[in-house]
Amino acid sequence: MNSSMISIHEIATSVSEAIETRHSIREYLPDSVPDEILQKVFHKALRTPSWKNSQPWKIHIVSGEKRNQLSKELVKAAYESTPRPETNWPESYPSDAKKRMFDLGMKIYEMAGIERKDKEARNQFMLRNFEFFGAPTAVFITSKFDLNYYVGIDLGCFLQSVLLLAREEGLGTCAQAALSSFPDVVKNSLGLPTEEKVILGLSIGYPKPDSNLNRFHTPRESAEELIRFY
Numbered sequence: 079m080n081s082s083m084i085s086i087h088e089i090a091t092s093v094s095e096a097i098e099t100r101h102s103i104r105e106y107l108p109d110s111v112p113d114e115i116l117q118k119v120f121h122k123a124l125r126t127p128s129w130k131n132s133q134p135w136k137i138h139i140v141s142g143e144k145r146n147q148l149s150k151e152l153v154k155a156a157y158e159s160t161p162r163p164e165t166n167w168p169e170s171y172p173s174d175a176k177k178r179m180f181d182l183g184m185k186i187y188e189m190a191g192i193e194r195k196d197k198e199a200r201n202q203f204m205l206r207n208f209e210f211f212g213a214p215t216a217v218f219i220t221s222k223f224d225l226n227y228y229v230g231i232d233l234g235c236f237l238q239s240v241l242l243l244a245r246e247e248g249l250g251t252c253a254q255a256a257l258s259s260f261p262d263v264v265k266n267s268l269g270l271p272t273e274e275k276v277i278l279g280l281s282i283g284y285p286k287p288d289s290n291l292n293r294f295h296t297p298r299e300s301a302e303e304l305i306r307f308y
């Protein structure tokens with residue numbers, strides 16, 4: 079199956095199609111996602127495997143007025159302060175990864191029509207993270223577990239389940255570490271206990287069809303480079 083054969087606006091009918099056609103969506107239609115569709119996605123995702131079946135996740139699905147209010151509070155926090163994640167954001171990367179990350183940023187700005195040197199426009203675009211890129215629903219993945227490598231793997235597996243199941247419902251998604259920037263704001267808004275850590279968020283909704291930004295597919299390193307058979 080060639081990923082060019084099916085678009086993000088169609089429903090993926092196999093795991094292969096979902097993997098090949100999923101990409102991050104950063105412009106959405108305002109149309110809300112019916113509750114039963116969200117329930118289908120997240121209930122199925124609970125089948126995700128985890129270390130000794132520990133299931134370190136809690137999922138908070140935020141739509142409507144609550145979503146709008148939380149978005150406002152997150153944008154305000156981003157204007158007034160710097161990120162204060164409780165998840166140890168990584169600080170160093172190998173040089174080849176740094177290049178991929180730089181290229182990603184440049185390409186996204188180009189697709190969004192933002193001049194590389196226009197710092198204000200870049201900042202404004204960054205703030206779109208906290209508007210959930212216009213998606214009608216935001217999701218926060220939290221955990222009460224002590225964070226370690228394997229909890230991270232479990233949560234990553236959960237995330238991928240959600241991203242792929244969303245494709246099966248014709249939905250677009252964008253995983254967002256940015257949504258862990260202000261955990262206190264999220265906890266206050268959703269009434270979560272202090273010990274529940276805000277690990278990651280994602281935007282979910284119907285992709286805007288005529289969006290230049292959504293047309294962008296990130297490249298991958300070659301299989302020859304990354305996979306070795308013995």
Ligand SMILES: Cc1cc2nc3c(=O)[nH]c(=O)nc-3n(C[C@H](O)[C@H](O)[C@H](O)COP(=O)(O)O)c2cc1C
Binds near residue numbers: 100103253254295
């Ligand atoms: C753990 C994780 C955190 C991410 N955080 C953000 C984010 O904060 N903002 C954003 O726009 N994209 C974010 N992304 C999306 C990545 O940039 C994207 O998955 C990557 O560039 C590959 O592109 P693709 O998803 O279109 O295939 C995140 C992805 C993952 C898996």
